[in-house]
Amino acid sequence: MAEIEREAMEYDVVIVGAGPAGLSAAIRLKQLDADLNVVVLEKGSEVGAHILSGAVLDTSGLDRLIPDWKDRGAPITVPVKNDRFYMLGEAGGVRIPNWPMPPLMSNHGKYIVSMANVCRWMAEQAEELGVEIFPGMACSELVYGDNGEVKGVVAGEFGKNSDGTPGPNYEPGMELHGKYVFICEGVRGSLAKELIQKYDLSAGKEPQKFGIGMKEIWEIDPAKHREGTVIHTMGWPLGGNAGGGSFIYHLDNNQVYVGFVVHLNYKNPYLYPYMEFQRFKHHPMVAELLKGGKRVAYGARAISEGGYQSMPKMVVPGAALLGCSVGMVNVPRIKGNHNAMLSGIAAAEAAHAAIKAGRASDELTEYETEVRTGPIGKDLRKVRNVKPMWSKWGMMASLALGGFDMWTNDLFGFSLFGTLKHGKTDAASTEEAAKHRPIDYPKPDGKISFDRLTNVAFSFTNHDESQPCHLRLKDPEVPIKVNLPKYAEPAQRYCPAGVYEVIEEEGQAPRFVINFQNCVHCKTCDIKDPSQNINWTCPQGGDGPNYPNM
Known part of the structure; x- marks a missing residue:
């Protein structure tokens, strides 16, 4: 040409x-x-x-x-009034008091906003x-x-x-x-x-580290709405399978942001971040809040988590x-x-x-x-060691040691741990499927939890189908020849928009299909693919999600 x-x-x-x-x-x-x-x-x-x-x-x-x-009318009008943190189990949760947390963790004086x-x-x-x-x-x-x-x-x-x-x-x-x-x-x-x-x-x-953040906007029963309330949780349903947690923010107009973050350094290729999010909403505390409400928007994006030592x-x-x-x-x-x-x-x-x-x-x-x-x-x-502590020693150790480390950094400007390293990339953290068992996820009920493609419709994403696929494989044979036998092809699960499928039909070899029209531009595939075979490139302008007030 x-x-x-x-x-x-x-x-x-x-x-x-x-x-x-x-x-x-x-x-x-x-x-x-x-x-x-x-x-x-x-x-x-x-x-x-x-x-x-x-x-x-x-x-x-x-x-x-x-x-x-x-004075200029910025859409920043919902101050945080109530700041809570919970450790969840499957049937309940324990509130962690705010007083042991370093001052930098306080949300007092902050605002719940649509960015x-x-x-x-x-x-x-x-x-x-x-x-x-x-x-x-x-x-x-x-x-x-x-x-x-x-x-x-x-x-x-x-x-x-x-x-x-x-x-x-x-x-x-x-x-x-x-x-x-x-x-x-x-x-x-x-x-x-x-x-x-x-x-x-x-x-x-250090290698950059990432999480995948998924978010829904809900309109809930006004009787349950508490404008200015901020809730964060850790623990169930992820447990020891992955790092991460949730957020629930009550903004104005009886709306609530419900979000879930999964750190992308998880080992088990059968982990399904989107379904972990859907399962989380069935926790009694969350399900009661959402009961009778209506999900009005959905989206997802990766989050950079490497911090100070990864810049x-x-x-x-x-x-x-x-x-x-x-x-x-x-x-x-x-x-x-x-x-x-x-x-x-x-x-x-x-x-x-x-x-x-x-x-x-x-x-x-x-x-x-x-x-x-x-x-x-x-x-x-001040917070540079919290993420590597979590990755190396788990959630509970990161809570205790990370809190102590943030206090010493905040008060005295130093850390007894120095600067910890992250080690592997998130892609390299993925282990072979043979070392793990598939995870059985409950079927979405269509009221509080939803299947992935139904939810993607609420991201209002759209791509012109005639353009080149913007999700480019360095080697088209890798998904079936390498990732499927070795890692159970995790692209089927880590993508929060259902872009990647492995089609297995009787009498035919498996096929790897890329539904790029579904893409919400989160970049998780570019980050987490264990073979680093997927290169996310920019589609033509105007294509992608059309988030209303995320």
């Missing part, structure tokens, strides 16, 4: 992703210099369409970015300042300059046939060039992954990684949006100073220094 010719547009800063990091960067750049040309490219059909988070928001990042956010709606509001603030925001514009590739620097991105390529050739309505897209490019794609984004590999940015760092180098010539592209979630606090915003502010300030000094396309080392030594680094350093 002849080389595609594209028009190019020049900007001061090109931002990939309209999440909290990207929008914070855009706003801060225009606050610093109204004449800077700033563009934000968002693959979702609208800003917020691909945003999924718990979320109890620590407003420290927003306080710094837009101090008068309350999708917060991002929609932030986009309005950015546009008022003159930022150009283009939703439905997926960035399919990076553009490099003559010296290997990141020069820009290709965005808005549409109309390829399923074989990758240009279709009758093919649009080649445009190159958007910037003095600096900010990669704010969220967890395991395809451009960030390319940069991390190309420049070996994880050299000397890669964040800058390359011409580009910087922000937010979850680096991995800035504080795991015990279950919070990362504040750090994403702070990273956007830090990157914007570094880029502004560089452009003012006549620089372009170099490494914004000032940004990385601020992340590692400023509020983000301090936030993550």
Whole structure:
């Protein structure tokens, strides 16, 4: 095929992703210099369409970015009034008191929010300042300059046939060039992954660790609704099979966020994270809350959990990684949006100073220094051992030792454990099926629990079926020849959207089927596949989930 010719547009800063990091960067750049040309490219059909988070928001990042956010009508109106933590067994639970927990664990002064709606509001603030925001514009590739620097991105390529050739309505897209490019794609984004590999940015760092977070929005009986209540649980149903836990957040309008997180370093390939979530809702405490209610939305996304010791180098010539592209979630606090915003502010300030000094396309080392030594680094350093403790020694040890470690870090600034290592990647943690037994999961009842495909309909995801499959196998034979006999092909189970199937028909060899139309862009397959054979790439712009107020 002849080389595609594209028009190019020049900007001061090109931002990939309209999440909290990207929008914070855009706003801060225009606050610093109204004449800077700033563009934000968002693959979702609208800003917020691909945003999924718990979320109890620590407003420290927003306080710094837009101090008068309350007066500006930010959709942040439900303060936390009641903060509870439970250890669950199958039939009941024990409340763990709040007083032994370090102050950093308190949700007092925080807000229950829809981050999708917060991002929609932030986009309005950015546009008022003159930022150009283009939703439905997926960035399919990076553009490099003559010296290997990141020069820009290709965005808005549409109309390829399923074989990758240009279709009758093919649009080649445009190159958007910037003095600096900010990669704010969220967890395991395809451009960030390319940069991390190309420049070996994880050299000397611990492997990044991940969880899969699944979430439903419920409208419940008003008599059971307790606006401002935050509940977290650990224990049942996961037990010793996997790390993880749940959240139940009572927001306004008789709605409740019900979420479940499974750490992706689990060993048993028969584990089925989605069905663990559905089983959790039948716990007496949860089932009673949801009885008579209605599930109105569903979604899923991966969560970066490696923390302080897993953050890669964040800058390359011409580009910087922000937010979850680096991995800035504080795991015990279950919070990362504040750090994403702070990273956007830090990157914007570094880029502004560089452009003012006549620089372009170099490494914004000032940004990385601020992340590692400023509020983000301090936030993550205090909790750096909680995740590896859980992985190595289990849930109960991580509660006791992790709590002690957070106290010493908070009070004295040091840890008796130093900095623990994570060890294996989540993919390498998967053990062979022969070492484990299949897990018998109860059939969903259609009232409180639901089958996977029914729930995926409530993510409102959609992909043009004529385009190339964005879930690419490095070797098409691996799923059946390697993963099926060795690992019972766990892609059938770890995907929360039913994308992957093994079809076994009488008299025929098993077939591996990819239903890419179902994909909710969680990236779990790219992370957990034990053979690392699946590469998640970006579908054409506007495709994917359409989350209402996740």
